[in-house]
Amino acid sequence: MSLLIVGSLAYDSIETPYEKVEDALGGSSSYISLASSYFTKPIEIVGVVGDDFKSEHLQLFKDKNIGLEGVQIIEGGKTFRWGGKYHHDFNQRDTIYTDLNVFADFNPVIPESCKESEYVMLGNIDPALQLSVLDQVRNSKFVVCDTMNLWIDIKKDDLLKVLKRIDVIIVNDSEAKLLTSEPNLIKAAKLIKEMGPKIVIIKKGEHGALLFAEDKIFSAPALPMEVVFDPTGAGDTFAGGFIGYLHRTKNHSFENLKRAVVYGSTLASFCVEHFSTRGIENLDNEKIKNRFNQFVELARFESDEQF
Amino acid sequence: MSLLIVGSLAYDSIETPYEKVEDALGGSSSYISLASSYFTKPIEIVGVVGDDFKSEHLQLFKDKNIGLEGVQIIEGGKTFRWGGKYHHDFNQRDTIYTDLNVFADFNPVIPESCKESEYVMLGNIDPALQLSVLDQVRNSKFVVCDTMNLWIDIKKDDLLKVLKRIDVIIVNDSEAKLLTSEPNLIKAAKLIKEMGPKIVIIKKGEHGALLFAEDKIFSAPALPMEVVFDPTGAGDTFAGGFIGYLHRTKNHSFENLKRAVVYGSTLASFCVEHFSTRGIENLDNEKIKNRFNQFVELARFESDEQF
Numbered sequence: 001m002s003l004l005i006v007g008s009l010a011y012d013s014i015e016t017p018y019e020k021v022e023d024a025l026g027g028s029s030s031y032i033s034l035a036s037s038y039f040t041k042p043i044e045i046v047g048v049v050g051d052d053f054k055s056e057h058l059q060l061f062k063d064k065n066i067g068l069e070g071v072q073i074i075e076g077g078k079t080f081r082w083g084g085k086y087h088h089d090f091n092q093r094d095t096i097y098t099d100l101n102v103f104a105d106f107n108p109v110i111p112e113s114c115k116e117s118e119y120v121m122l123g124n125i126d127p128a129l130q131l132s133v134l135d136q137v138r139n140s141k142f143v144v145c146d147t148m149n150l151w152i153d154i155k156k157d158d159l160l161k162v163l164k165r166i167d168v169i170i171v172n173d174s175e176a177k178l179l180t181s182e183p184n185l186i187k188a189a190k191l192i193k194e195m196g197p198k199i200v201i202i203k204k205g206e207h208g209a210l211l212f213a214e215d216k217i218f219s220a221p222a223l224p225m226e227v228v229f230d231p232t233g234a235g236d237t238f239a240g241g242f243i244g245y246l247h248r249t250k251n252h253s254f255e256n257l258k259r260a261v262v263y264g265s266t267l268a269s270f271c272v273e274h275f276s277t278r279g280i281e282n283l284d285n286e287k288i289k290n291r292f293n294q295f296v297e298l299a300r301f302e303s304d305e306q307f
Numbered sequence: 308m309s310l311l312i313v314g315s316l317a318y319d320s321i322e323t324p325y326e327k328v329e330d331a332l333g334g335s336s337s338y339i340s341l342a343s344s345y346f347t348k349p350i351e352i353v354g355v356v357g358d359d360f361k362s363e364h365l366q367l368f369k370d371k372n373i374g375l376e377g378v379q380i381i382e383g384g385k386t387f388r389w390g391g392k393y394h395h396d397f398n399q400r401d402t403i404y405t406d407l408n409v410f411a412d413f414n415p416v417i418p419e420s421c422k423e424s425e426y427v428m429l430g431n432i433d434p435a436l437q438l439s440v441l442d443q444v445r446n447s448k449f450v451v452c453d454t455m456n457l458w459i460d461i462k463k464d465d466l467l468k469v470l471k472r473i474d475v476i477i478v479n480d481s482e483a484k485l486l487t488s489e490p491n492l493i494k495a496a497k498l499i500k501e502m503g504p505k506i507v508i509i510k511k512g513e514h515g516a517l518l519f520a521e522d523k524i525f526s527a528p529a530l531p532m533e534v535v536f537d538p539t540g541a542g543d544t545f546a547g548g549f550i551g552y553l554h555r556t557k558n559h560s561f562e563n564l565k566r567a568v569v570y571g572s573t574l575a576s577f578c579v580e581h582f583s584t585r586g587i588e589n590l591d592n593e594k595i596k597n598r599f600n601q602f603v604e605l606a607r608f609e610s611d612e613q614f
Contacts, residue, residue: 039614089490183396185513186531206492207514210531219605221526224493224517249613258608285614292610298526299606301565303599306556307346307592 002042002067003247004114005032006133007123007146007236008103009047009071010080012276013096016230017088024276025057026082028123028146031236034280035267036121036244037064038288043244044114046070046133048106050077060281069111077102090228110136119247121239122166124148127158134165142252144168144243145197146235152178163196170239172203185210186217201242201261203235211261218258221299223269223291230275234268237280241267266291309349309374310554311421312339313440314430314453314543315410316354316378319583320390320403323537331583332364333389335430335453338543341587342574343428343551344371345595350551351421353377353440355413357384367588376418384409397535417443426554428546429473431455434465441472449559451475451550452504453542459485470503477546479510492517493524508549508568510542518568525565528606530576530598537582541575544587548574573598 012026029045036043044067051073061068080103083096108129115138122130122145130145143166151159152175159179163169169192177183180191189200189212200212208222242264249256266288270279319333336352343350351374358380368375387410390403415436422445429437429452437452450473458466459482466486470476476499484490487498496507496519507519515529549571556563573595577586 184533186533204514207511208526217531217605218608219515219528219531220608221528221606224524224526226491226493245614249611255609256611259611262608263614289610289614292614296608296610298524299528299608301525301527301569301603301606302562303596303603304556304563304566307552307570307596307599 001116001118002044002114003036003040003119003121003243004044004046004110004117004137005029005036005121005123005240006046006108006130007032007121007125008080008106009045009049009053010082010103012232013081013083014230014232014275015085015096016090017086018229019275021275023081025060026232026276027080028125028236030057030277031233031271031280032121032123032240032243033061033066034064034277035237035240035271036247037066038267038283038285039241039244039263040248041065042067044070044111044117046108046110046114048072048074048102050079050102051075053079070109070114072109074102084232086231090231093231108133108136118142119243120144121243122146122162123236123239127151127155127162130162131158131165134162142167142246144170144239146170146239147175149175149178160195163192166197168199168201169197170201170203170235170242172205172235176202199257203238209238209261209265211257213257214254216254218254218261220258220261220265221295222265223294223298225269225272228272229279231272233277234271237271238264238268241265262292262295263288266295308423308425309351309421310343310347310426310428310550311351311353311417311424311444312336312343312428312430312547313353313415313437314339314428314432315387316352316356316360317387317389317410319539320388321537321539321582322392322403323397324393324395325536326582328582330388332367333540333583334387335432335540335543337364337584338540338578338587339428339430339547339550340368340373341371341584342544342547342578343554344373345574345590345592346548346551346570347555348372349374351377351418351424353415353417353421355379355381355409357386357409358382360386377416377421379416381409391539393538397538400538415440415443425449426550427451428550429453429469430543430546431458434458434462434469437469438465438472441469449474449553451477451546453477453546454482456482456485467502470499473504475506475508476504477508477510477542477549479512479542483509506564510545516545516568516572518564520564521561523561525561525568527565527568527572528602529572530601530605532576532579535579536586538579540584541578544578545571545575548572569599569602570595573602
């Protein structure tokens with residue numbers, strides 16, 4: 001069965017200290033689906049765009065075996081647009097504008113052919129919509145959910161309902177602290193587990209990620225990067241690599257979850273090397289394997305017989 | 308030959324959200340020497356105290372085979388005292404007072420028997436004094452240096468002279484950025500290497516540490532800790548575990564440097580579990596090996612044949 005991805009499709013205008021782009025492909029579904037496409041198929045996106053959504057981008061998805069049956073194209077409507085600006089150290093991002101456009105009325109309708117999807121990726125959208133997706137799918141065995149500080153602030157009740165019905169939550173460190181009012185990430189992860197998900201992933205940006213499952217912890221390194229060109233979509237790309245690898249392997253052991261986290265980090269490392277989705281449009285198995293092996297080398301150490 | 312350690316001996320008054328202690332053993336030399344004592348001997352400290360320095364603390368060092376020939380005890384003088392307070396998340400520390408006392412006139416005199424020491428640990432003291440130590444030792448093959456933001460701010464010229472004459476510099480992330488005016492740690496490490504040391508270690512607190520040597524990078528994890536009781540001395544303890552392990556093994560290969568970093572992190576993880584030096588006063592090989600293996604488990608992942 002297909003990997004079902006629900007999220008946004010958007011055009012982003014991004015300014016970094018290096019460059020500026022207008023109307024570049026963005027949205028959580030774009031990053032998630034492109035990243036997961038290197039690991040598995042079939043993939044189906046559910047989302048909404050206006051009739052200004054470019055055919056070259058529809059073609060990009062089709063070329064990667066990403067199904068668009070669930071993508072509504074609203075005649076006369078305008079695609080979701082976001083504008084953001086990064087500052088010198090990339091740790092701070094200002095939203096310049098958010099034009100929801102057709103996304104304002106987004107109501108995900110899961111195509112009949114996707115309702116049996118065993119793997120579901122709930123991209124970062126209103127938790128009320130995430131709940132609607134969960135109501136429509138049957139037999140989903142493995143649901144991964146992303147969210148953001150906005151929903152923790154204004155839709156916490158719905159988010160807590162979502163958390164009870166999913167397998168994996170992916171948050172960053174500040175979201176984990178906000179969700180639990182707990183500054184210690186280890187304690188925060190425990191509190192989040194008590195809210196529902198058996199598996200908690202806390203992303204720490206340049207410091208890697210922590211995976212909590214089966215009462216074990218895995219500390220994944222981040223690839224040291226001298227130049228981050230554009231961090232937009234890195235979190236979505238991480239999620240795409242993670243669930244794409246799990247959909248391929250159908251193995252939820254802790255050992256395999258660790259690999260999935262590193263594949264997520266691997267794809268995210270390609271994402272930030274270029275603007276928009278460009279860094280994850282032209283990958284292949286060899287490039288991904290080589291980059292994965294850089295993560296292996298970076299973190300590998302062995303005990304010795306000398307102590 | 309002995310491992311030579313030069314730094315401060317102090318009494319600290321520390322307040323954390325959990326507890327408060329007065330006049331607890333502190334100072335960089337205390338932490339460094341205790342940590343390294345589990346790996347190697349002989350160890351010699353060079354430092355200065357007043358005649359108020361307690362005999363039980365002199366005995367503690369002697370019990371760990373830490374030589375005190377280079378420790379001047381100033382009759383009628385008072386030992387260096389520092390008071391600090393940690394806030395809820397331990398990321399911020401306020402210095403309440405700094406009474407240098409006999410440390411104000413500290414002029415390290417290396418005993419004749421230590422001048423041939425091949426391994427020298429320059430604890431965090433005025434770089435002018437670190438230079439004086441380097442002028443006194445002969446044939447030192449491996450010099451590790453710690454420093455702090457204060458010296459980068461007010462004694463940068465002397466610090467730059469020190470950097471030209473050492474093998475390893477240990478700094479934390481904010482010090483690396485301050486020293487190089489470069490927010491990217493990978494670029495900062497390269498810039499620091501150009502200042503002299505072949506090996507650069509950047510500590511990132513709860514996010515682990517980065518080791519840069521031989522154009523390679525190692526990302527060491529930090530042990531996830533639910534309770535940090537007192538972070539005072541964690542950096543010195545890290546340095547002590549690091550140089551103690553290297554003094555034991557006399558092997559400076561990248562593989563062994565990686566292990567030394569993890570042994571440093573291992574000792575630091577014990578340090579923060581208790582106030583003052585208490586967490587590193589009663590360790591043994593088995594406790595250290597078990598904790599080291601927790602680091603191995605935390606960071607271990609393997610590539611697979613499924614991709």
